[in-house]
Amino acid sequence: MRYENYWLSTEPVEPGPPLPGDVSCDVAIVGGGYTGLWAAHFLKEESPGLDVHILEADYAGAGASGMNAGFVQMTAGKVLRRMLWYYGREKAGGVYKSVARSILELGRFCKRNEIDADFQSNGIVQVATDRKQLARIQLQVARANRAGAGAFDLLDAKRAQEIIGSPSVLGAIKVSGAQVNPHRLVRGLARVVRSQGVTIHEQTPVTTIVKNGDKWEITTEHGTVTASQVVVATNAWQGTFPELYARQYPIWNYLMVSEPLTDAQLAKVRWPGREAVANSLSFSTAARLTPDNRVLWAGGLWYRFGDRETSRAHERNDEAFGLLEESFRGFFPQWGDVKFAYAHGGLISWSHTFIPQFGRTPSGMIYGHGYTGSGIAASHTGGKILRDLVLERQTEYTDLAFVTVNQPKFLPGEWGNKGADYFIWRQRVGDKLPLMLPYRAALAPGSFFKRHSRSGR
Numbered sequence: 001m002r003y004e005n006y007w008l009s010t011e012p013v014e015p016g017p018p019l020p021g022d023v024s025c026d027v028a029i030v031g032g033g034y035t036g037l038w039a040a041h042f043l044k045e046e047s048p049g050l051d052v053h054i055l056e057a058d059y060a061g062a063g064a065s066g067m068n069a070g071f072v073q074m075t076a077g078k079v080l081r082r083m084l085w086y087y088g089r090e091k092a093g094g095v096y097k098s099v100a101r102s103i104l105e106l107g108r109f110c111k112r113n114e115i116d117a118d119f120q121s122n123g124i125v126q127v128a129t130d131r132k133q134l135a136r137i138q139l140q141v142a143r144a145n146r147a148g149a150g151a152f153d154l155l156d157a158k159r160a161q162e163i164i165g166s167p168s169v170l171g172a173i174k175v176s177g178a179q180v181n182p183h184r185l186v187r188g189l190a191r192v193v194r195s196q197g198v199t200i201h202e203q204t205p206v207t208t209i210v211k212n213g214d215k216w217e218i219t220t221e222h223g224t225v226t227a228s229q230v231v232v233a234t235n236a237w238q239g240t241f242p243e244l245y246a247r248q249y250p251i252w253n254y255l256m257v258s259e260p261l262t263d264a265q266l267a268k269v270r271w272p273g274r275e276a277v278a279n280s281l282s283f284s285t286a287a288r289l290t291p292d293n294r295v296l297w298a299g300g301l302w303y304r305f306g307d308r309e310t311s312r313a314h315e316r317n318d319e320a321f322g323l324l325e326e327s328f329r330g331f332f333p334q335w336g337d338v339k340f341a342y343a344h345g346g347l348i349s350w351s352h353t354f355i356p357q358f359g360r361t362p363s364g365m366i367y368g369h370g371y372t373g374s375g376i377a378a379s380h381t382g383g384k385i386l387r388d389l390v391l392e393r394q395t396e397y398t399d400l401a402f403v404t405v406n407q408p409k410f411l412p413g414e415w416g417n418k419g420a421d422y423f424i425w426r427q428r429v430g431d432k433l434p435l436m437l438p439y440r441a442a443l444a445p446g447s448f449f450k451r452h453s454r455s456g457r
């Protein structure tokens with residue numbers, strides 16, 4: 001087993017040079033993942049004369065952007081429920097439409113710029129493997145229809161197993177979405193951004209960001225960048241900067257990639273459309289095939305270490321890999337002989353509401369983070385939001401719930417860590433417990449209990 005990022009084997013990386021010394025510019029962007037790069041891309045598209053510099057601690061795409069599972073999806077499930085609950089139908093629908101547009105635009109972007117990122121819009125199949133999940137996806141269908149986020153069909157076990165031949169599948173919905181090689185996407189995006197005139201300084205960790213008069217001073221060990229505007233796009237590392245510390249929480253999540261499957265192995269599982277597949281647990285696990293016929297199995301339990309640790313030492317987690325392998329064998333019993341070749345983890349930026357957050361801190365620092373594990377498409381929308389925040393204009397993007405909604409914070413220090421532990425414990429127990437309520441009550445608790453209390457009187 002190689003404890004490294006499988007996607008790196010599809011395109012090697014030679015990190016670019018660090019910041020050459022002190023620099024002055026219009027806009028400094030800290031972090032060279034999707035968020036920082038899309039912000040730079042849309043800014044240069046709109047204002048080609050702006051001098052934009054990106055400061056990246058490692059290489060562009062070294063964070064979650066270059067190592068994720070490659071599901072290009074809307075922020076579904078819990079997020080939709082929360083958005084409807086907190087912000088109502090109109091705001092939730094607005095976010096869904098923008099992110100859906102981003103999915104389409106991502107495919108076009110790759111084509112136009114000849115980025116060979118294996119972008120495939122073949123949809124995402126959300127499956128249920130127990131009755132509780134079945135109720136959950138039925139509720140989601142109803143909510144999505146209410147939010148105007150599309151009309152979905154709930155497929156029964158037989159139809160669902162024609163799409164994905166796992167005997168544990170009891171039902172499914174197919175939603176729009178795509179798959180991509182995330183590493184080639186972020187590396188291709190970095191090339192496009194450079195060709196637009198943006199300078200990316202790799203191997204340049206930022207240590208402090210301080211406001212001095214009307215300028216920002218961004219300090220690194222190689223020199224200081226003085227900029228009129230600063231965008232902080234370091235995802236789960238946002239806590240490096242005190243003003244952003246409590247706005248998100250760094251969580252570790254893992255994935256495994258098998259050896260290429262033989263024709264005989266491929267023939268054992270029906271999967272004609274090769275869609276991405278995810279179950280409906282709180283800590284959902286998800287599967288997809290790579291173009292070279294490996295099966296990728298991702299997700300499962302969330303981990304946090306120490307006091308919000310972000311050290312790359314946690315990219316290897318044998319317990320997480322053991323649990324992932326166990327759930328894989330349960331979902332695909334036909335693939336008992338499939339061997340995993342790669343196992344690796346990365347950092348998710350968890351926002352308190354599960355909804356991505358964009359905005360400006362009281363001192364004027366612009367930020368974007370909190371995708372909570374679904375950032376490929378949302379960061380594309382996020383790039384447009386960041387552009388408009390930098391250009392200080394109010395648009396349909398700065399009006400999105402990602403910006404305008406209340407953004408509760410995590411408690412600092414040990415209280416915040418204990419809160420994270422409690423959340424993980426509660427979700428884990430919830431995933432293990434069977435459906436406690438009658439099925440109809442789980443689907444519509446309000447009307448079920450009203451009817452039963454009336455008939456009891």
Ligand SMILES: Cc1cc2nc3c(=O)[nH]c(=O)nc-3n(C[C@H](O)[C@H](O)[C@H](O)COP(=O)(O)OP(=O)(O)OC[C@H]3O[C@@H](n4cnc5c(N)ncnc54)[C@H](O)[C@@H]3O)c2cc1C
Binds near residue numbers: 030032372
């Ligand atoms: C295991 C896993 C699977 C996932 N699967 C999916 C999926 O299938 N679909 C999906 O939509 N999303 C998925 N995600 C989430 C998705 O990858 C992220 O939401 C997205 O990549 C966030 O992009 P970003 O640019 O904000 O962050 P990142 O890509 O993490 O970029 C942040 C960058 O900031 C840099 N940085 C950090 N500190 C500093 C500093 N002090 N100075 C300078 N630079 C710094 C880092 O090196 C990094 O390159 C997954 C995440 C994980 C961990």
